[in-house]
Amino acid sequence: MRKLNVLVAQYPNQDAVFRIVPARVEAAIARAPASLPPLEFSWCATDDPAFGERATAADAMIGFRFPTDQIKRPGSALRLIQVAAAGIEHLLPLDWLPRSVALATASGVHAPKIREWAAMVLLMLHSRMPHFVTAQRAHQWSKAYSSHIAGRSALIVGTGGIGGSIAAAAHGLGIRTTGVRRNIRPTRHFDAVIGLQDLNDAVASADFVVLAMPLTPTTRHIVNADLFGRMKPEAGFANFGRGGLVDQEALRAALVAGTLGGAIIDVTDPEPLPPDSPLWDAPRLIITPHLSCDDPESYVPRTLDLFLDNIRRRVEGRPIRNRVVRSRAY
């Protein structure tokens, strides 16, 4: 059996935590089932002039950011691209993607970490931590009481890998969960599931509104001044998805006006948030630098396990996991 060629696409300035280094690849191969076909791994920087040639000569590729215009070539061997992230909005539109190539996300890889982070964020919103942090900046000893979190309600927009983990965390705290998803169907960890068309009504009764959906042309600024205006005045808002889902000026205005209880966001638009952005100083807002899902110990190993499983599935002609559906763009 010939060895399959696997390329690791390395983009410049990547955080060391996310680097797919030989030792991690070897460890993942050692963990994989014996039915894994023989693989030959190689590495190429995405700004290497030979990148396109290397990528299309490989059978499978793993990476995050890469020059998509170099992927389509006659006679390309490439059949699988594994993206090492839950979101692929930076690769849209998908007009560069050959029909012969399956594109897969790393959805689900973040589950264990996101569950802990989500429990923390829900408890922080409930306990008025955004208020206390803002009061501290002003040297103010300002009490704001909270009772038990159990019995509160969370509206979670997006029911995929990350949304499901947030719902699991909410359930663990006794919070009632409503999920918003494209295709309405019973979903694990959600007490109720509604469609996107019912979002406007549903936000009015939620104690917590949490974003965990992909950024696509349809979902851009889905949370805007109108939606903030429909939320409870004491509601807590969190964004685990992408910064572009939110009209940030509307978020800031709702916080300044006091019509929103508090917010904790892990994503901004753009990233990094520029030093002169007024968002840094918005009251009752806590910003973390896009790492709520990232476990430095497990992220790369879990992504590699998924990638190797998808290589096997591709070779055996079975459906791959987390395959991006072109028409919905995630």
Added chain:
Amino acid sequence: MRKLNVLVAQYPNQDAVFRIVPARVEAAIARAPASLPPLEFSWCATDDPAFGERATAADAMIGFRFPTDQIKRPGSALRLIQVAAAGIEHLLPLDWLPRSVALATASGVHAPKIREWAAMVLLMLHSRMPHFVTAQRAHQWSKAYSSHIAGRSALIVGTGGIGGSIAAAAHGLGIRTTGVRRNIRPTRHFDAVIGLQDLNDAVASADFVVLAMPLTPTTRHIVNADLFGRMKPEAGFANFGRGGLVDQEALRAALVAGTLGGAIIDVTDPEPLPPDSPLWDAPRLIITPHLSCDDPESYVPRTLDLFLDNIRRRVEGRPIRNRVVRSRAY
């Protein structure tokens, strides 16, 4: 059977959340077992000139802050004082306390709320939230990764009602717990229990050091520059006890020097923390205004349930709950 006289000592400017109002007393009596003796409740402000006379004419009293010099009178009927707080450091020394009066704290009343708050604080310390909040003030997008919290270790100084709830929260997150207590014995929710004399050695290996002990002349500034110097450089520190347990200047110095990972404190010395205190701006420090234990819905009801139970115990000659031991001062 004669009705027992019960006095509610009201001190000025008390937060409405903690006011013991007639409706809450009636509800507590309705919840109490039928064996509760008949009670006649009355109310008196602690700055009323008649306070001492009223207090010593009553059989039992509940309050928080009151003029202790008016409690000792010949012919006093008073047999029980229920303090509506876990700590009585504001009533020390106890030289004003007649032998005939049992003094009880509200230890344990806070358990359900503190468990939620403690889970939040442990997750925040683990997830580097004090770092992110400080970076946000400086408009800095500054990544700092964290893996799972499970398997980390917490040293909890104090194993009473609050310390036990913190340990339960830590166990729920998969954290190993070591308790520091006066009398070493197996204690629920603690994987290990050590004596105060071993505190210096134990802090060196703890990921989280959490204070939940009473403030007494012995424990004042028990956490000082020397102890901070023994902690891991990335350790997280939390104080759920009293501000006076910590040398605040040493805390600030450790944070400024970067020898302590981060801190979240719910108590300061004095309280409220004055606006000009340099502590407000210490890096990687989050301050909340002494309410981690306070559930506005359950606090007064649970304290009243305890008080009524203690009245019954006193009448029946049984030991009362949470009785303060004069020699240990808590």
